[in-house]
Amino acid sequence: MSERSSQPITQLLTAAGRGDADAHRELWSLIYDALHRIARGQLKYECPDRTLQPTALVNEAYLRLVGDNHINWNDRRHFFAVAAKIMRSIRVDDARRRRRLKRGGGKRPVSLDATSDEHPALAKVTGCRDDDPSETLALNDALSRLEQIDPRKAEVVMLRFHVGLTREGIAEMLGIAPRTVDKEWYFARAWLHRALSGE
Amino acid sequence: MDRWQHIQDIFTQALECAPEDRDALLNRVCADDAGTRAEVESLLKHHEQGGENFMRPPAPPPEISVPPASSQPGAAGLHEDDPLVGQEIDGYRVDSVLAGGGMGTVYLAEQRQPRRLVALKLLRAGIASNSALRRFEYESEILAHLRHPNIAEIYEAGTHLGLPYFVMEYIPDARLITEYADEHELSARDRLELFTQVCDAVYHGHQRGIIHRDLKPANILVDAAGRVKVIDFGVARATDADIALTTLRTETGQLIGTLQYMSPEQCDADPHEIDVRSDVYSLGVLLYELLCGRLPYDVTRTAIPTAARVICEQIPPRPSSVTGKKRGAAGFSPHGLEKHEGNRTSERIASVDGSESGRRSAARAKARGSSDGSDTVRAKVRGDLERIILTALEKDRTRRYQSAADLLRDIRHYLNREPIEAKPPTVWTRAMRWAGRHPVATTTTLCCLVAALIVGGTILSIRAFSRCPHRIEMSQDGREARLISFIEGVMHTWYSGKANGIAFTELVDRPDEYGGGQLALVAFHELEIGRGQPTLRAFDVAHSYEEPVWVGRITHDDALPHAHKRTHTPQIFHVGLAGVADVFKESPGREVIAVHTAGPYSQCFIRIYDLAGKVVYQIWYDGALSGCYWMRKEKLLVFCGDNAEAYWSQRGFTGTPPTRPYPLVVFAIRPEYGLIQSAFLKSTPGTDSLSPAWLKCVLPPTAGNHFGMALGPPLCRAESSVCFSLKGPHGVGAAWDLDPRGEALPGTFVVGDAYKQNQKLAEDHPDRLRLHWDDLKLDALPPIQSTDQPALERP
Numbered sequence: 001m002s003e004r005s006s007q008p009i010t011q012l013l014t015a016a017g018r019g020d021a022d023a024h025r026e027l028w029s030l031i032y033d034a035l036h037r038i039a040r041g042q043l044k045y046e047c048p049d050r051t052l053q054p055t056a057l058v059n060e061a062y063l064r065l066v067g068d069n070h071i072n073w074n075d076r077r078h079f080f081a082v083a084a085k086i087m088r089s090i091r092v093d094d095a096r097r098r099r100r101l102k103r104g105g106g107k108r109p110v111s112l113d114a115t116s117d118e119h120p121a122l123a124k125v126t127g128c129r130d131d132d133p134s135e136t137l138a139l140n141d142a143l144s145r146l147e148q149i150d151p152r153k154a155e156v157v158m159l160r161f162h163v164g165l166t167r168e169g170i171a172e173m174l175g176i177a178p179r180t181v182d183k184e185w186y187f188a189r190a191w192l193h194r195a196l197s198g199e
Numbered sequence: 200m201d202r203w204q205h206i207q208d209i210f211t212q213a214l215e216c217a218p219e220d221r222d223a224l225l226n227r228v229c230a231d232d233a234g235t236r237a238e239v240e241s242l243l244k245h246h247e248q249g250g251e252n253f254m255r256p257p258a259p260p261p262e263i264s265v266p267p268a269s270s271q272p273g274a275a276g277l278h279e280d281d282p283l284v285g286q287e288i289d290g291y292r293v294d295s296v297l298a299g300g301g302m303g304t305v306y307l308a309e310q311r312q313p314r315r316l317v318a319l320k321l322l323r324a325g326i327a328s329n330s331a332l333r334r335f336e337y338e339s340e341i342l343a344h345l346r347h348p349n350i351a352e353i354y355e356a357g358t359h360l361g362l363p364y365f366v367m368e369y370i371p372d373a374r375l376i377t378e379y380a381d382e383h384e385l386s387a388r389d390r391l392e393l394f395t396q397v398c399d400a401v402y403h404g405h406q407r408g409i410i411h412r413d414l415k416p417a418n419i420l421v422d423a424a425g426r427v428k429v430i431d432f433g434v435a436r437a438t439d440a441d442i443a444l445t446t447l448r449t450e451t452g453q454l455i456g457t458l459q460y461m462s463p464e465q466c467d468a469d470p471h472e473i474d475v476r477s478d479v480y481s482l483g484v485l486l487y488e489l490l491c492g493r494l495p496y497d498v499t500r501t502a503i504p505t506a507a508r509v510i511c512e513q514i515p516p517r518p519s520s521v522t523g524k525k526r527g528a529a530g531f532s533p534h535g536l537e538k539h540e541g542n543r544t545s546e547r548i549a550s551v552d553g554s555e556s557g558r559r560s561a562a563r564a565k566a567r568g569s570s571d572g573s574d575t576v577r578a579k580v581r582g583d584l585e586r587i588i589l590t591a592l593e594k595d596r597t598r599r600y601q602s603a604a605d606l607l608r609d610i611r612h613y614l615n616r617e618p619i620e621a622k623p624p625t626v627w628t629r630a631m632r633w634a635g636r637h638p639v640a641t642t643t644t645l646c647c648l649v650a651a652l653i654v655g656g657t658i659l660s661i662r663a664f665s666r667c668p669h670r671i672e673m674s675q676d677g678r679e680a681r682l683i684s685f686i687e688g689v690m691h692t693w694y695s696g697k698a699n700g701i702a703f704t705e706l707v708d709r710p711d712e713y714g715g716g717q718l719a720l721v722a723f724h725e726l727e728i729g730r731g732q733p734t735l736r737a738f739d740v741a742h743s744y745e746e747p748v749w750v751g752r753i754t755h756d757d758a759l760p761h762a763h764k765r766t767h768t769p770q771i772f773h774v775g776l777a778g779v780a781d782v783f784k785e786s787p788g789r790e791v792i793a794v795h796t797a798g799p800y801s802q803c804f805i806r807i808y809d810l811a812g813k814v815v816y817q818i819w820y821d822g823a824l825s826g827c828y829w830m831r832k833e834k835l836l837v838f839c840g841d842n843a844e845a846y847w848s849q850r851g852f853t854g855t856p857p858t859r860p861y862p863l864v865v866f867a868i869r870p871e872y873g874l875i876q877s878a879f880l881k882s883t884p885g886t887d888s889l890s891p892a893w894l895k896c897v898l899p900p901t902a903g904n905h906f907g908m909a910l911g912p913p914l915c916r917a918e919s920s921v922c923f924s925l926k927g928p929h930g931v932g933a934a935w936d937l938d939p940r941g942e943a944l945p946g947t948f949v950v951g952d953a954y955k956q957n958q959k960l961a962e963d964h965p966d967r968l969r970l971h972w973d974d975l976k977l978d979a980l981p982p983i984q985s986t987d988q989p990a991l992e993r994p
Contacts, residue, residue, distance in 0.1 A: 139254075149203060150203065157254070161254050183207070183211045186210075186211070186214055186246060187207045187210050187211065187242070189246070189249060189253060189254055190210070190242040190243065190245045190246035190249065191242060191245075192254065193245040193246070193248060193249035193253055193254075194241060194242060194244075194245040197245065197248075
């Protein structure tokens with residue numbers, strides 16, 4: 001049940017993979033919309049929240065947008081990379097919002113990042129609403145730094161932490177051995193932990 | 200980057216080897232690179248510190264994480280096998296299982312110091328992260344400070360093998376509030392008193408910033424002394440385990456049990472949106488159940504999403520409508536849920552006090568069987584009490600009681616027979632609520648309504664307009680007069696017997712003095728064969744198209760013998776021409792001016808009728824008239840036609856016998872209201888009522904008999920003037936503008952368009968045309984010179 005024919009998204013993925021900024025933007029909004037719709041749809045009818053896991057959500061979005069068409073691993077990777085970034089940004093926005101609520105109480109100043117309030121449904125499925133928001137934000141900063149140093153590690157972190165893919169899933173996605181995923185993950189995690197500790 | 204990769208390689212190798220070998224590895228690899236070694240060691244340290252919990256990926260879907268069956272609540276027998284029984288946890292010896300629930304298992308335990316029996320609740324959900332653990336500690340600290348006679352005290356909280364537990368006050372002989380009320384056959388008043396204790400406890404928690412979040416009978420116990428003990432206050436929150444999450448992992452029946460008491464915002468929205476009013480809602484459900492003997496919604500057999508939707512959208516049946524029903528044999532357990540909760544309690548009791556439980560069960564069965572007391576209870580749930588319940592159960596929390604204290608206050612008001620504060624929802628509120636619940640239906644309904652209004656309005660207005668006459672028109676051949684509606688529909692057609700048989704049609708408003716409505720005036724030269732005398736007929740279009748309300752006709756007695764000794768007396772008069780004008784101030788509305796002409800002969804009546812059909816002016820004229828025009832400002836009625844007093848020959852015309860025997864004249868009269876004369880109008884202008892204001896003769900007789908006459912606009916060029924025109928053969932025409940005195944206005948002689956169009960004809964017959972136009976002029980009527988009958992026969 002793909003909402004669009006796979007052609008446009010495949011093209012978009014390929015173009016985005018080549019570094020086409022417009023394609024990337026469009027892809028972003030396409031995937032964002034899909035995620036958002038799915039999350040909202042599910043949450044509307046499923047009373048206990050958090051039944052929708054990020055993994056399930058992203059997979060559902062993938063199925064809807066790509067369907068069971070075979071696309072090459074590079075495009076697949078791009079799809080999940082974008083989805084992971086979206087989930088990450090949602091989490092960060094949510095943390096910002098909660099931090100702001102904590103500070104501003106009920107009276108909230110007009111905010112520049114108004115978008116953060118747009119996806120409460122999605123925020124629910126990031127699964128970490130009870131985190132300390134400042135922890136989430138610090139982690140996000142650290143992750144950005146890691147991205148600068150070693151993009152693949154950052155990608156592994158995002159796929160694993162924000163989307164919840166398994167090591168095998170990530171390995172397939174990135175075209176590397178599961179063992180390599182482990183290596184990257186452990187190293188990245190230790191690095192991030194240190195970064196968060198401020199050492 | 201190479202160094203980065205290098206560090207990672209060493210880090211990975213170090214992880215893969217046993218911890219005790221790490222130093223050796225690092226010594227070997229980083230022998231000459233202290234910086235790299237420090238880096239790797241630092242990362243390794245953080246690897247250990249972070250552990251698996253740091254950045255734990257989102258949990259896989261819940262069904263996978265359901266704990267092993269051994270920790271599930273189930274038959275009592277299973278609890279005996281509970282591995283914790285007989286063990287010691289942080290100074291508590293676990294004696295037995297009291298109850299198993301969605302969130303964990305409650306054990307009866309014995310505290311060493313001080314020595315007492317406690318209830319130990321071990322939660323099933325683990326603490327996910329360090330921050331969560333910190334919060335658990337913080338929240339349990341707050342809970343431990345919650346002191347209220349109606350709240351089961353929390354003595355301590357801690358973790359056992361990573362699972363949080365609470366140590367609580369043990370309440371021996373505890374019953375669920377609903378069971379207690381039934382077993383003791385409490386009256387409505389007693390039930391309300393019991394309920395006030397619950398409100399009190401919940402309010403106390405709220406004052407300290409703690410929301411219960413899971414209020415339901417299973418969490419509201421009553422001890423042997425009849426004192427309410429609310430348990431699990433704030434536990435859901437403190438353990439980072441939202442009800443939804445924990446309950447999902449348990450049996451459906453139990454989940455529904457929790458769901459039944461959940462507020463719409465708990466079902467629908469962000470758990471962070473939950474506030475004290477969510478507890479108020481749950482209290483409302485409890486009160487409903489206590490007083491009505493059933494839950495507001497029956498979602499027992501529905502899927503979870505549907506159940507949630509029901510809670511969010513469905514309006515609970517009014518307590519007054521559900522009361523009076525017997526609970527029947529199933530007693531107080533219409534739902535599987537309650538049976539389940541019952542089991543829980545039975546288990547609880549069985550494990551504490553096995554010998555008593557049989558007696559209790561019997562008592563409960565008795566209570567359930569005898570529904571008399573409950574019926575009395577239910578019979579009272581109406582009016583104020585109903586409003587209290589429904590206010591607590593409002594979907595929109597802003598309409599609910601804003602706190603448990605408000606709810607409590609209203610119940611006290613009720614108990615003291617004072618007016619309550621809750622206001623019944625207005626009709627508007629209810630309508631909007633319905634609309635909110637049914638957006639599709641509402642939109643559809645509104646659209647349909649609008650469409651229906653448009654269509655209906657159109658149809659109605661079409662119908663109205665189709666019944667509303669707009670005008671009357673004559674068919675081109677003059678055979679038919681059609682009454683046309685506003686939507687151009689033909690409402691009625693009057694037929695005449697022959698072409699040009701209809702002389703005049705007009706639709707006029709009839710003044711109220713004459714009955715109001717509209718009159719269709721139709722003047723017939725000739726009626727349909729066999730339909731009587733040609734007449735002027737006025738039909739009231741609202742009543743009948745066939746039966747005129749009045750008929751203007753000349754009766755036999757009206758006819759005058761001919762003044763000029765003509766031998767015949769006309770019998771049949773048709774309406775030669777007619778018009779409608781406001782001639783007389785004396786009568787309301789306009790008048791109908793009709794010229795009744797006698798057949799092919801000369802005599803005619805000039806008559807004016809008011810709209811009631813009464814003749815208000817009448818005078819005879821000798822000649823056939825062919826045009827009539829009312830000069831409104833001058834109050835002159837202008838006619839044109841033949842003057843039949845004498846032939847041309849009698850007026851001294853000696854040329855070629857004219858084809859038209861009588862002179863053509865244009866004249867004006869000044870009608871007087873009420874003047875009804877059986878006498879001919881004189882041809883000499885004068886001041887008496889039988890003399891015209893002026894009378895002009897159109898010369899010469901050679902103009903021929905092809906000339907027609909017309910009067911009035913639109914040809915007139917000047918205001919206060921009348922246009923008189925002649926139309927000759929072959930489209931040749933002429934027109935004069937006359938002033939009120941009948942004088943031709945200078946320069947107004949025109950040749951009509953028809954002449955210009957026939958330029959070729961004019962060129963072909965120059966003599967004839969020149970002759971005619973040069974001879975045309977307005978002048979006084981030549982005097983009669985001879986009264987001799989002309990030789991020629993009348994047509």
